[in-house]
Amino acid sequence: MTHPRHVLLGSAVAASLPVCDHYCGVRARMVKSLVLQEEMMQEFGACMFDVTLDCEDGAPVGGEREHAFMVAELLEQTFARKPSVPVACERRVAVRVHPVDHSAFEQDVEIVVGHSAPSLCHVMIPKVDSVADVECAVACVDQAARNTSRAGLMPIHVLIESPLAIVNVKRIAAHPRVQSVSLGLMDFVSSHGGAIPASAMGVCAITDTGAIDQFSHPLVVRAKVELSSACHAYGKTPSHGVVTEFRDVNVVQDAARRAARLLGFTRMWSIHPDQIRPILSAFAPDVGEVALASRIICDASVAHWAPIAVNGQLHDRASYRYYWQVLEKAHQTGRIDCHDPAYQFFVH
Numbered sequence: 643m644t645h646p647r648h649v650l651l652g653s654a655v656a657a658s659l660p661v662c663d664h665y666c667g668v669r670a671r672m673v674k675s676l677v678l679q680e681e682m683m684q685e686f687g688a689c690m691f692d693v694t695l696d697c698e699d700g701a702p703v704g705g706e707r708e709h710a711f712m713v714a715e716l717l718e719q720t721f722a723r724k725p726s727v728p729v730a731c732e733r734r735v736a737v738r739v740h741p742v743d744h745s746a747f748e749q750d751v752e753i754v755v756g757h758s759a760p761s762l763c764h765v766m767i768p769k770v771d772s773v774a775d776v777e778c779a780v781a782c783v784d785q786a787a788r789n790t791s792r793a794g795l796m797p798i799h800v801l802i803e804s805p806l807a808i809v810n811v812k813r814i815a816a817h818p819r820v821q822s823v824s825l826g827l828m829d830f831v832s833s834h835g836g837a838i839p840a841s842a843m844g845v846c847a848i849t850d851t852g853a854i855d856q857f858s859h860p861l862v863v864r865a866k867v868e869l870s871s872a873c874h875a876y877g878k879t880p881s882h883g884v885v886t887e888f889r890d891v892n893v894v895q896d897a898a899r900r901a902a903r904l905l906g907f908t909r910m911w912s913i914h915p916d917q918i919r920p921i922l923s924a925f926a927p928d929v930g931e932v933a934l935a936s937r938i939i940c941d942a943s944v945a946h947w948a949p950i951a952v953n954g955q956l957h958d959r960a961s962y963r964y965y966w967q968v969l970e971k972a973h974q975t976g977r978i979d980c981h982d983p984a985y986q987f988f989v990h
Contacts, residue, residue, distance in 0.1 A: 667700020803829035898924030926975035
């Protein structure tokens with residue numbers, strides 16, 4: 643059987659990443675997040691979210707070296723231990739290091755990547771302003787990974803947090819080692835010297851039409867659209883940043899839905915475990931669309947990807963591509979189970 647991804651998606655389409663990227667910087671929260679990741683892998687049969695261990699915001703000032711060693715040790719313990727129940731998928735754990743111009747950057751990379759490169763799914767580089775920053779990060783990461791048993795180059799995720807980075811976002815997204823681009827909203831707002839109000843860091847109720855938040859301020863919305871468009875142009879994953887109102891599930895889910903359906907983001911950050919399932923729900927396709935996508939893709943596969951008719955409508959590779967991506971999103975968000983005929987495409 644020829645796999646739909648191989649037939650339908652070219653190099654200009656982003657790699658299929660989990661829709662949620664969960665950040666944690668304190669050891670106790672890291673451990674809890676890794677436990678939750680394993681539990682949800684067992685529940686859904688797929689890795690539902692990345693866990694990113696944070697060396698930037700997580701490390702105390704002056705304690706960066708000790709924090710990096712703690713992260714490396716936790717990675718070693720996590721991947722040395724067999725899961726309590728066998729799972730058919732691989733877990734995904736990443737690390738965020740300090741920015742390339744920070745005194746702890748090379749130390750972070752040397753310790754964490756140098757000890758744990760085979761275990762990492764990617765490295766997140768914050769405060770990237772230019773392609774030169776990406777090149778610096780790549781050189782350091784590759785040097786640290788060179789003497790490990792890692793097979794293949796380390797994917798790089800970047801966090802852009804300034805007006806200059808938005809000016810350069812197309813060139814940053816085009817870099818062949820960049821897999822995903824995120825917007826650091828709070829730093830982006832504060833870098834405007836008070837020209838953007840603090841309310842633009844948050845989320846207002848959708849019924850509050852007069853409020854200015856991150857989904858209505860023109861400069862913030864423009865930055866998000868520029869980032870999302872650049873990622874889609876170069877086959878990278880646009881990742882929406884933090885929503886700090888983590889205790890209100892409805893606010894989180896509404897923000898995630900707007901990020902996905904209005905701004906073209908295919909991934910979003912979580913900073914609290916309670917945000918993970920609302921993000922999954924918001925990024926999930928509707929049940930009816932999943933059923934239609936399953937029928938179209940299964941019938942197309944039988945027809946060896948020649949045009950077919952479903953419900954009186956003609957479908958060919960253009961619509962196959964769309965509906966295959968619906969199925970991928972359904973799998974990433976737990977909306978397709980083992981009884982669906984299309985589940986065969988997700989069995990490794």
